[in-house]
Amino acid sequence: MKIKLPSIRIQFLILVQFLLIFSVLFYRFYFIQNFDRYEETINSLDFEGTLNNVYQNNKEFIPEIQFTDFKQDFENLHRNIKERQFAADSFRNEMELYSIYILTFIIIFVFLFTIFTFKLITGPLERLQSATQKLSKGNLSIQIPESRYSPLNELILSFNSMVNELDQTRSKLIATEKDAVWREMARAMAHEIKNPLTPLQLTSERLEMKYLESHDEALKILPRSLEIIKEEISNLKRLTVEFTKFARLPKAEPEEFKLSECILDIIKSYENDANIQFKTDYPQETIYADKFQLRQVLVNIIQNGIQACDENPEITIYVEEKNKGYISINVTDNGKGIPEKEIPMIFEPYYSKRKKGTGLGLAIVKKIIEQHGGDMSVDSTVNVGSTFCINLPIYKSND
């Protein structure tokens, strides 16, 4: 059975209380003990016995006229001794009782004072902690209420000021990023559209020129020209479809499914195109992700791998449980490989080395993986091949 320790605050409070109670009890014990010892010593002196002896030894020598006063004086002395004993006992009782009063008062006072102090210090700290957590989740509108009497108020003010500055900086950054994205998008789109436009323009101009020279000549090149025009229009259409896909990537709808089954299903459809091997060191098999999107990721990477090979494409898919809660899907091909300097760019939109590539495939793949809370990397050697490594959280449904 696991014992749950109380919080540091409670532990400290208990310690302070314990020390105080212990010190008061120790003081009380020490004081009473000493007082009792003193009483014992005084009582052992036997004042009364001595007084009686003095009285008995002298009463016969006292003249009768003074005897009454003499006796009264001795009587008073006896009374004094007894009264002092009574006073000592009363004092002891008082002391015992007062020490209980003091103990109770100290416990209540320390308890209230500790709570008050903790509230003054840890209250703002807890608010700061909670605010920091919210801040890390992207809430930049958070503001901590001031705590004027707390020694941490300066920290609160600094935090609020920092959050305000962060918010302003983020707004500026977002605006700048949006601007940059739109510029980049426009540039890439213009470039991609310009590529099919050149053959379209050339073909149509050639056709026009031939038509003006002779109708027969124009008829000869017409089928080929139409073929080129259709192909380029088709390229343009494909480009717009891919662009729409990238822009409107649907939200992931995760479900629990068997990863190996999904991979084997994909492999089947590429049986005739490549030799694909599948190995797994993930006995649990299940994963919690959007099955359709993960399939899209794997298809894209496998297709890239096949296209990277001139002949006899060989693909290896290896799944292993990496860190706790994460799996790694490694897709290795024997293609041409990617030069080291190009690796950082392959996930950027519209970057493609292929003639008919849109440059959006790997950008979409990366976006899907990131949307699942994972990440991906590439390890490649030119003329040997590349390995795409996808790390994904397992996200067990019973967690």
Next chain:
Amino acid sequence: MGSLFYSTINGVNAEFDSIEFFPKSSSLTVSTKLINCFTPEFEQIILAGQPVRFYYSFQIVNPESKKVAYEKNIYHQIQYFHLDKQFTVYTSENQVVYKTESFERAKEHLTSLEQIDACTLDDIKKHVEYKLKVSAHLEKIFIQSINKEINLMFYWNSIKPEIESSTFTHKIITR
């Protein structure tokens, strides 16, 4: 702070034992006894030699109007003498001093009220109902050697012990 001091005193609930009253010659005499009225600390004060008085009050009360028709006050005083090892108990009702070496006997004299003349029969009007009420109290003493005043009533939890007889009339007691 004074009251805080007295909170250290452990008191007892002193009370009167059964009350008996009957006419004797021309008086109405009462007998009763105060019980459970000593604590070790109280006894320690007496044994120190401090004179201590128990005040007793006898009241003939009209139960309807609550008016006191007649009242009589007496006291019993105890004192211990160390040299003679003797207790003296003075009873004011008959002005007698009892001497004894036994503390128990002394306490007996101090607390016993034997055939005390509460009132004369003439004080009791005919055809009027009465009750006899006996109460006791202690007063403050000053202990000179420690310069401290102690209210002895704290040893009785500041409660006056009281006892009331059943209702009677002149006719009932003279029958």
